[in-house]
Amino acid sequence: MSGHSNYEPKTGFERWLDTRLPIVRLAYDSVIDFPTPKNLNYWWTFGGILAVCLGIQIVTGIVLAMHYVPHVDYAFNSVERIMRDVNYGWLVRYMHSNGASMFFIAVYIHMFRGLYYGSYKAPREVLWILGCVIYLLMMATAFMGYVLPWGQMSFHGAVVITNLFGALPIVGESITTWLWGGFAVDNPTLNRFFSLHFLLPFMIAGVVILHIWALHVPGNGNPTGVNVKSKEDTVPFHPYYTVKDGFAISVFLLMFAAFVFFIPNALGDAVNYVPANPLVTPAHIVPEWYFLPFYAILRAVPDKLAGVLMMFGAIAMLFVLPWLDTSKVRSMRYRPTAKLYFGLFVLACLVLGFCGGRLPDDPVIPGLSTFQLLDADLNSMVWLSRVATAYYFSYFLVVLPILGLTETPLPQPESISAPVLPANAPAGAAASPEKRG
Amino acid sequence: MLRKGFILAAFGLAFVAGPALASAGPEAPKDVHWSFEGPFGKFDQAQVQRGYKVYREVCSACHAMDLMSFRNLGQKGGPFYVEGVSANDNPTVKAIAKDYQVNDIDSETGDVVQRQATSADKFPSPFANEAAARASNGGALPPDLSVMIKARAQGPQYVYSILTGYGTPPAGLEVPPNQFYNPYMPGDVSAFYKGKGHVPKGGFIAMTPPLEADKVSFDDGTKSTVDQQAKDVVAFLAWASEPKQTERKQFGVAAMIYLLVFAGLLFVSYRRIWRNVAH
Incomplete structure (x- = not known):
């Protein structure tokens, strides 16, 4: 999509088409000849894995939509009917429901990869922001999709999440009424969620095209964070990365298949197999695992509006990240201090996910009650989430801005082909490359 | 929701104030093993047949299974499946269906009439509607059992534990009328406990202890103990919740x-293609 094209039409038809619609040239330049740094490790395979995830969700989703009935009286049974009476319906439905979790596993790894290797830094800010847009769209899609089976958790989850908008001053109530299509979560809500759940994946696909376009302008980053200097630093995408991504995709699909075929309901809540009943609230309302960190942030704040703002703020941090990190060094491989803070950041995200799945007053250390601090015992999930939330925001607002100015990074290699040498090593040592897949 | 958080926080305070009164939650379900567990697990057809008999003779008096039709009993993997016989023509299934009368509309007059059920009919519900179900059960609604095993955490163990968990309530526990104490039932009995020490685990359930020894006579000569009946009916319910489970697992192994083979081939190709690239 940028730079010189090496495509040479081989047949008469290709030449004819190339002067009218150079689509074969586009494909050739994008996925065959595209020069890609030769030192990408397996963390870089998740882009391809995510493309496969999106494809699986769209294909299975279209088949499900042929059989699903978006009506409060029929939705639950229609999903069960798909699994009982539609040929291989169980396969399609379990691929779709587990596929959402797989999609999020892959996207979180992809995002942490970007955070660690500084993939958001110039000149890839737009690429990063488009990724954040995709992530937001994914969350909206996943949330609305979870409502469709119209189980207890679907219904009460929808009530909790749509009510969050009610916290906004002045316009809050109007917004929730508008979202619901009435004065409660009911049939109109289910219908519009179904419609939007069908639409959003195609918007995701559209933004994915922009994301890949924005990737192909500067080209891939790489684990050293050093720019590509010469042709020696790169290999053509095909066959080098098609085969490597292909291998990673098949390993990922092995894990995917293990869930679909052997533990298809392990990632979901059993309560969602109870049909929705507005009059009975489940003891625990918890979102799917991939939303738990945000749910923990929401509950960490003792004010509804502030909690909602913090929750959205947590995602907003990602959008402005390229301008928060002041370090000129792209890869944390050469930023030992940053590496430590990054490790803590990953830990904070995991802790938030853990807290999000528990009741706020559950003790962190069982059986120990310490002392009351403001509104809760110090040894409680709510206080642990507060600590983790504070760190989450500090990482973006304090650590990254300051660390870039104060730290001393390690020396970076001259180029991708010549990894950094020990000070007294002979010049020829550069020939022994890093052993990295 | 935050208000709920504060209410829960208040509960938390109550816990600190008087830990002796705290409800302990239900007992962890009994550790039972099933033939349908694990990636290679399969249903034992004889067990699922016995389980169906328990459902039919005991549970179905109060519990509907709206998602089940008689034909399901004869489909592949079902309790009365015979290879080469379609589910609708299965003689056992037809004979079972014949025992039931279902409502239909007379096409000549439009009147509601009764006719013998066929393989294509759904399992009839024991009650006409929710109000009728509650009226007959002291206000409690017997839940539909179609997906019961999927709808509870640790489903098979949980249902087995409930069925076999009834016993004499602990001293000091006042069991309300039309209720039964069951240590595996979620709930909180602290308001009804006047005894000393810890509040007993578990909760109250409106279902009368459903199983008794020899209540169901098994056609294959299996001894009809409460434990056996409970295990068999759980196997039947597990099958009904996921009738394609065995097919799914077999497909999964393939x-x-x-x-694995595909990944292996790709890995070998990857090593070959990258052989001459220093990276």
Whole structure:
């Protein structure tokens, strides 16, 4: 999509088409000849894995939509009917429901990869922001999709999440009424969620095209964070990365298949197999695992509006990240201090996910009650989430801005082909490359 | 929701104030093992047949199974499946269906009439509607059992534990009328406990202890104990919740082998292609 094209039409038809619609040239330049740094490790395979995830969700989703009935009286049974009476319906439905979790596993790894290797830094800010847009769209899609089976958790989850908008001053109530299509979560809500759940994946696909376009302008980053200097630093995408991504995709699909075929309901809540009943609230309302960190942030704040703002703020941090990190060094491989803070950041995200799945007053250390601090015992999930939330925001607002100015990074290699040498090593040592897949 | 958080926080305070009164939650379900567990697990057809008999003679008096039709009993993997016989023509299934009368509309007059059920009919519900179900059960609604095993955490163990968990309530526990104490039932009995020490685990359930020894006579000569009946009916309910479970697992084993071989080939190709690239 940028730079010189090496495509040479081989047949008469290709030449004819190339002067009218150079689509074969586009494909050739994008996925065959595209020069890609030769030192990408397996963390870089998740882009391809995510493309496969999106494809699986769209294909299975279209088949499900042929059989699903978006009506409060029929939705639950229609999903069960798909699994009982539609040929291989169980396969399609379990691929779709587990596929959402797989999609999020892959996207979180992809995002942490970007955070660690500084993939958001110039000149890839737009690429990063488009990724954040995709992530937001994914969350909206996943949330609305979870409502469709119209189980207890679907219904009460929808009530909790749509009510969050009610916290906004002045316009809050109007917004929730508008979202619901009435004065409660009911049939109109289910219908519009179904419609939007069908639409959003195609918007995701559209933004994915922009994301890949924005990737192909500067080209891939790489684990050293050093720019590509010469042709020696790169290999053509095909066959080098098609085969490597292909291998990673098949390993990922092995894990995917293990869930679909052997533990298809392990990632979901059993309560969602109870049909929705507005009059009975489940003891625990918890979102799917991939939303738990945000749910923990929401509950960490003792004010509804502030909690909602913090929750959205947590995602907003990602959008402005390229301008928060002041370090000129792209890869944390050469930023030992940053590496430590990054490790803590990953830990904070995991802790938030853990807290999000528990009741706020559950003790962190069982059986120990310490002392009351403001509104809760110090040894409680709510206080642990507060600590983790504070760190989450500090990482973006304090650590990254300051660390870039104060730290001393390690020396970076001259180029991708010549990894950094020990000070007294002979010049020829550069020939022994890093052993990295 | 935050208000709920504060209410829960208040509960938390109550816990600190008087830990002796705290409800302990239900007992962890009994550790039972099933033939349908694990990636290679399968249903034991004889057990699922016995389980159906328990459901039919005991549970179905109060519990509907709206998602089940008689034909399901004769489909592949079902309790009365015979190879080469379609589910609708299965003689056992037809004979079972014949025992039931279902409502239909007379096409000549439009009147509601009764006719013998066929393989294509759904399992009839024991009650006409929710109000009728509650009226007959002291206000409690017997839940539909179609997906019961999927709808509870640790489903098979949980249902087995409930069925076999009834016993004499602990001293000091006042069991309300039309209720039964069951240590595996979620709930909180602290308001009804006047005894000393810890509040007993578990909760109250409106279902009368449903199983008794020899209540169901098994056609294959299996001894009809409460434990056996409970295990068998759980196997039947597990099958009904996921009738394609065995097919799914068998498909899964083949899919995993295929993917393993595919991944292996790709890995070898990857090593070959990258052989001459220093990276």
